[in-house]
Amino acid sequence: MRAQPINRIVFITRVFWASPNTILGLIIGGVGMCFGGRARICGRAIEFYDGGTKWFVQRLPHGQFTLALTLGHTILGQTDASLDISRKHETVHILQYERWGPFLLPAYFLSSLYMWLIGRRFYRDNPFEREAYDADGGEHDL
Numbered sequence: 287m288r289a290q291p292i293n294r295i296v297f298i299t300r301v302f303w304a305s306p307n308t309i310l311g312l313i314i315g316g317v318g319m320c321f322g323g324r325a326r327i328c329g330r331a332i333e334f335y336d337g338g339t340k341w342f343v344q345r346l347p348h349g350q351f352t353l354a355l356t357l358g359h360t361i362l363g364q365t366d367a368s369l370d371i372s373r374k375h376e377t378v379h380i381l382q383y384e385r386w387g388p389f390l391l392p393a394y395f396l397s398s399l400y401m402w403l404i405g406r407r408f409y410r411d412n413p414f415e416r417e418a419y420d421a422d423g424g425e426h427d428l
């Protein structure tokens with residue numbers, strides 16, 4: 287069955303709105319592929335893993351415990367298995383990028399800062415993370 291034209295317009299708009307972050311993910315994942323990383327398309331995301339991408343993820347704060355992170359329509363993961371485990375969670379972040387576009391990362395970091403200032407956990411109490419963990423039932427922690 288063919289997609290309704292309006293659905294196609296909405297989808298293209300969402301992809302475009304998230305594209306500044308997607309471009310950042312493509313650059314990081316592309317560099318990662320120059321150093322042995324791999325990529326695959328899964329659903330509406332381009333997933334990067336292994337090699338340089340794994341090296342990058344591990345150097346983030348708490349990176350040793352980070353399975354994956356989402357930038358627009360890209361997901362940067364340590365391994366293919368870590369991407370499989372975190373897919374539900376990261377898919378929620380993709381939807382957040384489609385909603386917030388270029389404002390997601392500033393809103394995310396301001397939310398973390400606010401949580402930290404009021405004595406809450408900057409990561410797990412961040413509303414963007416709570417929404418993602420609620421979607422996957424908290425199956426993976428960090």
Ligand SMILES: [Zn+2]
Binds near residue numbers: 375379415418
């Ligand atoms: Zn998350």
